[in-house]
Amino acid sequence: MQNLLSLIIFLPISAVVLMGLFQVSLKVLRVISLATSVLVFLLVSYLGLNFDPLQSMQFVEVLPWIESYGINYFVGVDAISYILLFLVSLFIPMLFVFIWDEDRKGFFYNLLLLQTGVMGTLLSLDLILFYLFWEMMLLPIFIMIGAYGYGLRQANAMKIIMMTVLGSMTMLFSILYLGYLFFEDNGFWSFSLFGLSSMSFSSDISIILAAGFLLAFSIKIPLVGFHTWMAPAYSSAPTPALVILSAIMAKLGIYGLWRFGFTLFEGPLSYYAPLTITLSIVGILFYAIHAIMEKDLKRMFAFSSASHLSLITLGLFSINIYSWSGSLYLVATHAISSAGIFLLIGMIGKRIKSIKISDLGGIATVAPKFAFFFAFFALSIAGIPGTGGFVAELLIIMGAFKYSFWVGVFAATTMISAILFIFWMLQRTIYGKVSQKVADGFYELSRVELLLLLPLMLLLVLTGIFPSFFISFFEPTLGMMLFQIGDIS
């Protein structure tokens, strides 16, 4: 399979075009959307079986595109991108099942478009191509929030677009300037990641260029100070958009730092490390405390996500094999946990048309299975042992201690940060007296819902019990990257 990656990227968008052209009915739309995403999942799984963990970039495809400017269609996959690729290909079919009863066709089209955008972003190795996909995935999110969202959906959709586009602009500037520098050095253009990374340029310029990328990724993650788009967007987003936003798109900021930041700018990024680590430390606690008094579940877990992403960023900038392994592991396990928790929140919304904590209570009495899964996913976010999150946090903390004592101590605050709000939230939602709304409209998990949640739970437990099996998949890649940038620990 030579063009496996292209097939994976373009299958969803082709389905959109074809179905759009033929104006298919809702029934057909559902079936084909699900079938396409399942096919993509199978292709990604097939890719995983043929993946060699000891090699870095694989399944590379290069096609000339805009030759005069050296812009190529250049894609490839390594362990870091594969993990996210696998997760997104797993989540999308689950989301189609989740929105099966939805009668607004746009949901299906947008979700497929989003899949192409995300997968293209993950697999691009040409910076212009990357930028294109990076912007492309924003559009379906904008539409889903703006058109199908809740509350002040249009204003909130506008807010997320404005802030992320601001970051994208600075990144675009950096990309173009990098290409220009390459042209100055070599006499011809290139935007290939590996071409650009071989360049050496003065530290002043590289610090400014790195800032362009850093800003884009900081807004996406979001680091403290760049986060005010997040809670409104999350609270307005419908479940499918929400799952992808928190489980995948926030992690793409981290992914971008890894793939482009550390390949192009190892020097400048260690220059920014103290600042970024400080922001991360502030973020871990600021977001967690922020979450305590949040009144609705989506906003609460938006801040919860941001707190964990701050921890991941901290691990990333501690630059050693322990913190990197931990960060990448947390990228994966937190994606699974948050997909689970946001699906469950979506199910609550389906049942009682509210996700306000004050409307909930006593779910454990009415629907014990639901409560069990809800508690499990919430606790997995708090990093209880037996779930992958525990291992990941442990590794980040150990790596942070390798970096410096104080960073280690602050990384360890993650032990208490998440539990500040999660336990009180559980107390008010699943425990206690049965609330009026829950008594009226709440029902137990259906068989389909159970089937959606079980694989996620299984993945979390397996990653918690057999971490060495999973970590050996990506540890060589991280080791090679660290070797290249000169392990500074």
Add this chain to the structure above:
Amino acid sequence: MSTLLLLVVFLPFLSALVLGLTYLFDTHKRVNEKFYTILGVAVPILVTILSFVIVLDLMSHSSTTVVTAVAFNWLSIDSFHIDLAFVADPLSAVMISFITFIGTLIHIYAAAYMSSDQGFGKFFSYFNLFLGSMLLLVLASNPIIMFIGWELVGLVSYLLIGFYNKEYENVTAANKAFIVNRVGDFGFIIGLGILFVAMGDNGFTFADIKENIYAIDNHTLTLVGIFLFIGAMGKSAQIPLYVWLPDAMAGPTPVSALIHAATMVTAGVYMVARFSFLYNEIPQVGEFIAIIGVSSALFAAIIASYQSDIKKILAYSTMSQLGYMFVAVGLGAYSAGIFHVFTHAFFKALLFMGAGAVIIALHHEQNIFKMGSLKKALPLVYITMFIATLAISGIPPFAGFFSKDAILNHAFMSEHYTIWVLGVITAFLTAFYMFRMLFIVFVADMKNNHIEHKALSKALTYPLIVLAIGATFAGFLGANEAYGGSDLFKSFISLNDINYSISHSTEYMLGFVNVLVSLLGVTLAYKYFRTSPQEPLPNKRVRTLIINKFYVDELYDRLFVQNLRSLSNFFNKTVDEKLIDGFINNVVHLNLYVASKFTSLQNGKIQHYSIYLLSGVSMMSLLLIYILEVR
């Protein structure tokens, strides 16, 4: 032996899984209690037998022999290599033998105590999960796996304290327990992090750490020792992280007996003993531990003397006894500390189970002042609890005397006289508040006592008899020469104790003091509470202070809970909405404002445009000249 060791840990996890899944997916309650009881009790029995086989095997060999078992490689990154591996050495063997044995008795007891409860299956699933986690903690061959067990027992403790989760307050107690424990664990993991960096590439099992301990400088070891102990403060309910334990009594009584008395709360003591090679290098931290221990012991004893809830009294008494254990391990008497863990498990489990029997008999009444003269109604419970009370009060020849005596003697011989005096005062208070409870519940003639008693089943009472035998005779295992024993316990467990030679006459003298103060406590309790005791009223300032537990809960609530909530609101309302979004909005408004000013420039008048043109050109010429001049 290795396979047996693996089975000891994994069987409880396996049965917990089966029980839990059965309960969760048995929506129509078709599975009856028998299934849960048989599986839930059979596994602990089996595990107890396996543990005893392992212990006997260890005893038949020399003291340096250990049984090891590796399940699989858990984590392997660079030089950080962690196996899911277990070690049964004398220390962990002693621990697993009483954990499984007493655990089994409490499982049997619980089968009766919890019968016809809606969540019967769930309860046994959690209970087996606890047993597995505790064994994981104790048998782990490295601190990381130990930490997993450490966290898991905390989680199960949370689930069981909040077992009756329809009551909001119970869940509050459960949350408090988990959060306070996690604060301790925050310290624990900092300790591990420092140790991890200090160990470098030398491995991370307990054996590796022991071998390389001399290569680590004293300053680092001090930090490690203190931070690990913060974890122990949380788990073992010592000042200032003790506040969760009294509230934890919201859980069903078997939970209090197993988790919050006999096993989990002693994990901190076990951890310090496990790291004895480390703490021996840093005696100054050891003294700190002993001071925290004796302060907690005394503090808890004072509060216990004024409580009215039978389970709360026992909870504070547990905290107090744990304080003694920390005095021992802090001052280097590791085997005495573990011996007290061992004897305490018998009499404290017995006290809780007796209290549970009383509570059941009186239809869930927990206030001792509403009990009274139960001696005749519940003779068996009375006798067994009487034995346990004698044991905890340190009256010879019952178990508590020998272990407490060993601890106090060590404090005296190591010249920590203040600690010794405080310890003796605590011993006096212990005898006082325990007999106070015993007299009020069983002997005193209470006028308001018209409650109909419920008959108790054999499964509730037989375990009490077995434990009473233990509470009577377990002490002889550790009796030293002066009392005609041969220190069996100490020579088997062979820890790195700091030893002081002590003459028999000093030994008798100190023992005499201990017995004397205990008898004084008993006498005082007899005088005040033998006939018609009154519930303590908050009518004097000091008494109010003690009844309200020195207002520590209120202080913590104000200090942490309220402040965090206000901070959260501040972040939301002020930082996000005013500061950051305000800044962004101002930028937007500034843009609009500037734009509106500039639009007036485009007014279509030729003469204005020509002025702009002229001034623009002249400005640019000036700039050009300036640049050229500078060059």
